[in-house]
Amino acid sequence: MTLRFFVPVALFVLLLVGSLVLAVTRLHEEEVTEIDDSWRPRVVVPTQGEVWPQPMNQTKSNKTLSVDGSTFSFQYEGSCPVVQQALKRYQRQILFQNCSRSETPEGARRRRTRSALSPQTPSHDGHLDVLLVTVSHQCEDIPDHRMDESYSLSISSTEESFISARS
Structure with missing residues (x-):
């Protein structure tokens, strides 16, 4: 009598566990296909000659201004050491890194090579x-x-160029 009762209970438990495994597997599959990845950063598309990081609003023109590393400077009248150090670091290490001055032989050679490669500068x-x-x-x-x-x-x-921020 106990064996007869045990077999249906064991079969019921086995079916219940199988159903749970199947339900959990399906639930997991649904979760995998419906992942909310809105928090992930989007792919950064490289730009050439544009502001980076891209601002929310931007107005462009077709005008081109040249920047000479030997004469360009940031003008900052403030007293914030964080800003002062950042501007020095930016100008020295980032802005004109790997640029040579045009009056050096290497700079003159680069200028000649560039003009030979693209005469329609x-x-x-x-x-x-x-x-x-x-x-x-x-x-x-x-x-x-x-x-x-x-x-x-x-x-x-034609006017003063500036960057202004609150902090």
Whole structure:
């Protein structure tokens, strides 16, 4: 009598476990196909000659300004050491890294090579010698999640070029 009762219970338990495994597997498959990846960063598409990181709003023109590493400078009147150090570092290590001055033999050789490869070099609409930098709020040593990282950048051949930010 106990054996007869045991077989149906064992069969029932086996079917129940099998159903649970099948349900969990299907649930897992549905989760895999419906993953919310909106938090993941999007693929960065490289640009050439554009602002990076890309701003939310941008107005472009077809004008081209030349920048000479030997004469270009940032003009910052503020007293924030974080900004001062960043501008020095940016100009020295990033902006004109691997550029040689045109008056050196290597620079002259590069200039001749470039003009030989592309004799139809587009003319420039002006020069950018100074970029004014303004920070309107207090200097912060350590960034935090409440900082306003927005900025305005205006590059012009006829007016002052500037970048301004709140922090």
